[in-house]
Amino acid sequence: MIILKSVITTKTTAIAHSNTALIKYWGKRDEELIIPMNNSISFTTEALTTTTTVEFSEELTKDNFILNGTEQTGKPLKRVVDHLAIIREISQTNVKAKVYSENNFPTAAGLASSASGFAALTSAATNAAGLKLDKKELSMISRRGSGSSCRSFYGGYVEWIANNEQNESYAIQLADENWFDIRDIVVVLKTPERKMSTRDAMKLSIKTSPFFKSRLDTLDTNLAKIRLAIKERDFNSLGSVAEMDCLSMHSVAITSNPPQIFWTPDTVKVMHFVENLREEKIDAYYTIDTGANLHILTIPKFEHEIVKQLEEKILPEKIISSKPGPGVKVVNEHLF
Ligand code: 2P0
Numbered sequence: 001m002i003i004l005k006s007v008i009t010t011k012t013t014a015i016a017h018s019n020t021a022l023i024k025y026w027g028k029r030d031e032e033l034i035i036p037m038n039n040s041i042s043f044t045t046e047a048l049t050t051t052t053t054v055e056f057s058e059e060l061t062k063d064n065f066i067l068n069g070t071e072q073t074g075k076p077l078k079r080v081v082d083h084l085a086i087i088r089e090i091s092q093t094n095v096k097a098k099v100y101s102e103n104n105f106p107t108a109a110g111l112a113s114s115a116s117g118f119a120a121l122t123s124a125a126t127n128a129a130g131l132k133l134d135k136k137e138l139s140m141i142s143r144r145g146s147g148s149s150c151r152s153f154y155g156g157y158v159e160w161i162a163n164n165e166q167n168e169s170y171a172i173q174l175a176d177e178n179w180f181d182i183r184d185i186v187v188v189l190k191t192p193e194r195k196m197s198t199r200d201a202m203k204l205s206i207k208t209s210p211f212f213k214s215r216l217d218t219l220d221t222n223l224a225k226i227r228l229a230i231k232e233r234d235f236n237s238l239g240s241v242a243e244m245d246c247l248s249m250h251s252v253a254i255t256s257n258p259p260q261i262f263w264t265p266d267t268v269k270v271m272h273f274v275e276n277l278r279e280e281k282i283d284a285y286y287t288i289d290t291g292a293n294l295h296i297l298t299i300p301k302f303e304h305e306i307v308k309q310l311e312e313k314i315l316p317e318k319i320i321s322s323k324p325g326p327g328v329k330v331v332n333e334h335l336f
Helices: 074-091 113-128 135-143 147-153 198-208 212-231 235-254 265-279 300-313
Strands: 012-023 028-030 040-057 064-067 096-103 157-161 170-175 183-188 284-287 294-298 318-322 329-331
Touching: 012 113, 012 147, 012 212, 012 235, 012 284, 028 198, 040 113, 040 147, 040 183, 040 212, 040 318, 064 074, 074 096, 074 113, 074 135, 096 113, 113 135, 113 147, 113 329, 135 147, 135 170, 147 157, 147 170, 157 212, 170 212, 183 300, 198 235, 212 235, 235 284, 235 294, 265 284, 265 294, 265 300, 294 300, 300 318
Parallel strands: 064 096
Antiparallel strands: 012 040, 012 329, 040 096, 040 157, 157 170, 183 294, 183 318, 284 294
């Protein structure tokens, strides 16, 4: 990437959507640069958004990060400051920044808030620093803040290319958000506080799960199946492979030492609920990230019926229904 010295310009606001992985990212080959062990595929989730405003100012003596109205300290602040440091290095400046961010969904509940969070931060901060970068470059910078965020730069269906030979790892769009209309019904359950971060859990899996390598061996086939399912708009193939890959990722997590079990009894209840939907000839599959919550994948004609049955039989804390959404956008309305 050739960057000329940038000119710190102005306050910038970006909106990014989270993404739901159909083939999961689980394990890094390079912890520092955040290069994954495997390619992953996701779709961008329209209903889950982070809005972030960044302003660099000579008057600031340190970076500030306000999330959902609360000034952040400790780890959340450090991750933002570290990411701003990468952007400052590229733009050859040492000016500090003020960062305001708002999520429209529960933070750190396994709903990929770090994906939309770092995508919005990277887009707003690079623009505010006067850098003009394309999406491939943005996805590579964002990846270093949080791996899965690189997939949120594009709308629709997106693949994160591990590119293990060249240390250049970035996202590409497989199909836009209008190509294949599916629904992601996010079932928000009571989630116990996570004992270990996703980052540490992945690291532990590589070191201790006897199934880590076996999972990697299944991925080329499953990635090819998902790419084909997207191309042919084959929902049952997409859903069944995504559900299998979710179970494969969780098998690796569960067989780590100590075991990483992200599910609660309610998670398993919803898994059985989805199996029962299929017996009723309702096309539905689940996928789960690092939390108790589930994403029920379906097609538009079954959305209403599934939400109705969830309300009757499960009573979750919240149901958020989403379709595939767009990539990151810079907007003119600022948070401060
Ligand atoms: C995914 N997850 O593909 C997988 C499935 C969680 C389970 O990407 O360490 O927060 O910051 O790169 O991006 C969550 O991982 O981890 C994630 P870091 P990130 O969506």
